[in-house]
Amino acid sequence: MTVTPYDPAQEGAEMSFRERMSYTDYLQLDPILSAQKPLSTAHDELLFIIQHQTSELWMKLAIHEISSAINAIRRDEPQPAFKMLTRVARIFEQLNSAWDVLRTMTPSEYTEFRNALGQSSGFQSYQYRAIEFLAGNRNLAMLGPHKHRNDLTQGLEDILSRPSLYDEAILLLARNGFDIGEDGQRTSWREKRSENEKVLEAWRQVYLAPARYWDLYELAEKLVDFEDYFRRWRFNHVTTVERVIGFKRGTGGTSGTQYLKKMLEVELFPELWRVRTVL
Numbered sequence: 001m002t003v004t005p006y007d008p009a010q011e012g013a014e015m016s017f018r019e020r021m022s023y024t025d026y027l028q029l030d031p032i033l034s035a036q037k038p039l040s041t042a043h044d045e046l047l048f049i050i051q052h053q054t055s056e057l058w059m060k061l062a063i064h065e066i067s068s069a070i071n072a073i074r075r076d077e078p079q080p081a082f083k084m085l086t087r088v089a090r091i092f093e094q095l096n097s098a099w100d101v102l103r104t105m106t107p108s109e110y111t112e113f114r115n116a117l118g119q120s121s122g123f124q125s126y127q128y129r130a131i132e133f134l135a136g137n138r139n140l141a142m143l144g145p146h147k148h149r150n151d152l153t154q155g156l157e158d159i160l161s162r163p164s165l166y167d168e169a170i171l172l173l174a175r176n177g178f179d180i181g182e183d184g185q186r187t188s189w190r191e192k193r194s195e196n197e198k199v200l201e202a203w204r205q206v207y208l209a210p211a212r213y214w215d216l217y218e219l220a221e222k223l224v225d226f227e228d229y230f231r232r233w234r235f236n237h238v239t240t241v242e243r244v245i246g247f248k249r250g251t252g253g254t255s256g257t258q259y260l261k262k263m264l265e266v267e268l269f270p271e272l273w274r275v276r277t278v279l
């Protein structure tokens with residue numbers, strides 16, 4: 001006895017896409033799904049490529065959200081920025097879960113194709129650097145690996161020419177009547193700002209009276225949330241790296257695990273962590 005399989009066309013599912021935009025067309029799946037080109041025959045290289053490509057896609061969305069959040073704060077519209085920053089934290093949560101997939105690759109499996117990577121490394125991730133620069137961690141030395149690409153260098157320079165997410169939060173403090181000291185006199189946004197006692201005191205006032213400064217209080221907590229997930233990403237990365245290559249030098253030329261452990265100390269929003277101690 002044969003059973004007639006269910007045919008969704010009977011209830012109207014469109015089956016003809018010769019002259020219509022399809023799922024594959026809209027999502028540009030042909031270029032996306034033909035962009036995985038392993039350089040070796042190692043089984044795990046496809047995992048490695050897809051893990052990085054998906055991370056870069058999520059980073060693209062994070063950049064979109066952080067950039068819009070910066071603009072919203074500048075326009076004195078913190079509410080839409082809250083939603084965007086919540087999404088950024090969720091994106092990092094997603095990236096954090098993704099390490100569980102990569103962790104299934106053992107050192108022996110990675111060694112099979114590591115040589116094929118040459119001197120390429122996540123250290124040269126333009127979008128990762130864009131996220132750091134947008135957030136406020138601005139280290140001009142990190143422009144180095146992009147010097148050979150004018151378009152990428154220009155993109156990073158554009159970010160550096162404007163206030164970061166944290167700079168905008170501090171400028172919002174000033175517009176709400178707080179003394180922000182030397183942060184109010186800056187003429188260039190390119191360099192990393194120094195920690196500032198006046199800004200610490202302003203955040204302290206905000207945390208002492210949340211009901212009075214609700215928007216600033218909520219913004220501060222969204223930033224802390226973002227940095228919390230960002231730190232977890234860094235920690236997952238360094239732990240995976242140590243697990244897979246131990247203390248070997250990185251393909252990008254840094255000391256590898258040691259370099260990444262040092263990066264764990266970098267803070268995006270220093271006064272927001274410091275304020276906890278003085279409450």
Ligand code: HEM
Pocket residue numbers: 051052055056102110120121122123124125128237240241244245249250251252253254255256257259260263
């Ligand atoms: C087995 C997997 C991985 C290993 C062994 C590894 C190893 C390393 C090492 C050793 C560095 C230091 C730079 C250098 O190469 O000298 C580094 C940096 C970096 N990696 Fe990975 N990585 C892995 C997976 C990933 C993944 C999945 C991403 C996601 C995009 C990523 C993104 C980055 C970024 C953004 C940096 C620069 C960090 C900074 O400068 O603070 N890595 N990685």
Ligand SMILES: N[C@@H](CC(=O)c1ccccc1NC=O)C(=O)O
Pocket residue numbers: 052114117120121122123245249250251252256
């Ligand atoms: N830095 C890594 C190589 C690596 O992980 C990598 C190489 C090319 C593209 C992305 C990479 N991922 C993160 O650094 C290593 O030293 O093994």
